[in-house]
Amino acid sequence: MKHSTRSDRGLTRHVVAWCWAGAALIGGQAHAQNVQYAPGKVIFDSKCVVCHQAGGKGQDGLAPPLIELPGRYAAHDEGRQQLTMTVLNGMFGAITVDSKTYNFKMPSFKAMSDEDLADVLNYVVFDLNAKHDGAKPFTAADVKAMRASPMDGAKVREHRDVALKSIGS
Structure with missing residues (x-):
């Protein structure tokens, strides 16, 4: 054969x-x-990944990495406010993260539901960040409370300095 x-x-x-x-x-x-927060990952992959890249690694000059600071922010009241204000109102102006400068205009996502924004914040904090000791999950009520005090992206950028001081950076 x-x-x-x-x-x-x-x-x-x-x-x-x-x-x-x-x-x-x-x-x-x-x-x-x-992945603890799968609904947040779906939102991140459809809305955020284009600038912040897969895994939140960031894009030089455009969008900062999301793999360390958000976890540290989420453990402090000022930082939690910063994260929530940023997704609700957007942020613009130059910032420095890990000795790299980013000068971008993050859009506002206030058209999204409070629950969706809480989901994406939780994905960023708990699934992308290795350092989130002391952080508690965001809720739709947290987002709703911040939604009651809208501000423009420049004010969100100014508040970032306050948030950085609160986490010791």
Whole structure:
């Protein structure tokens, strides 16, 4: 009986494809299990990732990384206000994070629901940040309370200095 090399290659390709698909599925499930705030991740991926990039790593000159400061902010009242004001009202003006300057105009997301904004804040604080000791989850009520005091993006930027002092930076 003659053995066909051509069919062996076809079979090998199918086996390899199934192995890759299985690995991707298992890897995807493992990653999904690490995400505490999945609704927030969906929002982040649709609204925030274009500037802040996947995993919140930031984009030089445009949008700062979200992998450390938000977790530290969330453990202090002034910092929690800063995070909430920023997503509600946007922020513009130059800021420095880790010796890099960012001069951008973050848009306001006040058209989103209080619950959606709380979800995305929780995703950023608890799923993207390694340092969130003492932070408690944001609630829709937290966002609603800040919504009652609207401000422009320049004022949000000014408040950032107060928030940084509150966390010792």
